[in-house]
Amino acid sequence: MEKTRKNTWLGESNRMKHFAYAIPCGLVGTELFVLGLALGMELKDRMYGARFDWLDIAATLLGGMVGQAVQAALVIEILCNT
Numbered sequence: 760m761e762k763t764r765k766n767t768w769l770g771e772s773n774r775m776k777h778f779a780y781a782i783p784c785g786l787v788g789t790e791l792f793v794l795g796l797a798l799g800m801e802l803k804d805r806m807y808g809a810r811f812d813w814l815d816i817a818a819t820l821l822g823g824m825v826g827q828a829v830q831a832a833l834v835i836e837i838l839c840n841t
Contacts, residue, residue: 768814771814774815774818777815777819778818778819779822781793781826782829785825785826786826786830790827793822794816794819797816798816801815801816
């Protein structure tokens with residue numbers, strides 16, 4: 760039997776990959792860096808014949824926000840312990 764995902768916009772296509780790969784990028788970079796990556800991935804998709812998908816960009820930006828939250832927590836932890 761085939762494994763099914765919830766029928767949400769984040770579960771469609773390869774958006775979970777966009778979300779997951781953006782977390783470490785948000786951790787080491789900024790949200791603008793993640794936005795550039797998202798736009799670059801969509802440009803690549805467009806060059807290979809796929810359509811430009813704003814929901815892929817949204818999933819990537821959400822992952823970047825998670826990475827930024829982890830980065831902020833680490834910085835606060837380091838600054839409070841010194």
